[in-house]
Amino acid sequence: MKKYIQILKKTQLFSEISEEEITAMLPCLRAELKTYKKGEFILMQGESLDKILVLAEGKLNIQCDDYWGNRSIINMILPGEMFGEAYATPKSGTLTNDVLATEDSAVIFFDVKQILTVCSSACRFHTTVIRNLFFAISEKNRKLVKKIMFISKRTTKEKLIAYLSEEARQHKNNTFSIPFNRQQLADFLSVDRSAMSNELCKMRDEGMIEFEKNRFTLL
DSSP states (O other): OGGGHHHHHTSSTTTTOOHHHHHHHHHHTTOEEEEEOTTOEEEOTTOOOOEEEEEEESOEEEEEEOTTOOEEEEEEEOTTOEEOGGGSSTTOOSOSSEEEESSSEEEEEEEHHHHHSOOTTOOTTHHHHHHHHHHHHHHHHHHHHHHHHHHTSSSHHHHHHHHHHHHHHHHTSSEEEOSOOHHHHHHHHTOOHHHHHHHHHHHHHTTSEEEETTEEEEO
């Protein structure tokens, strides 16, 4: 766990809290480190959850498969990002998505009840964690709103334009790399991969974009 303290320090959950204070809080929050191999499930549909999770190392997909095996990627989780908070409250129901390791990964589990209840020692930084949790949930909601904006577009081309435009804005550069391969991007935007690849080629031929693998330049 000690090797991941610096990662935790950079997360929104532990913003403005020192490494020494984080180390002191871990027993209080009943932090537990678990490792997973590529292809293993961290969480599965139908499970109940009373933890908040932070990815310390690796890469995860939050995804959902329908009855016929068609996959939608809801989100990609990178080191330092939190997940599971939407299901960690009373009466929130069971998980509606799977969480899959797309690389060898390390995940830290935190007891949500311990986070929301200030400990008996009344550590001054515990209230900061509660505040940070609220801010992190608000930011997660904004990201979901952005995704709704992408997938609500009528055509594959419009979805690509909306997504790539937002990536350029986030990177503050018209040249950037996205975290998805072609199939993952199609799953994220809820489009057919072949149709999406055709649209990308058309956009390139029209002089709108240049790309190589997952690196794009908007022209």
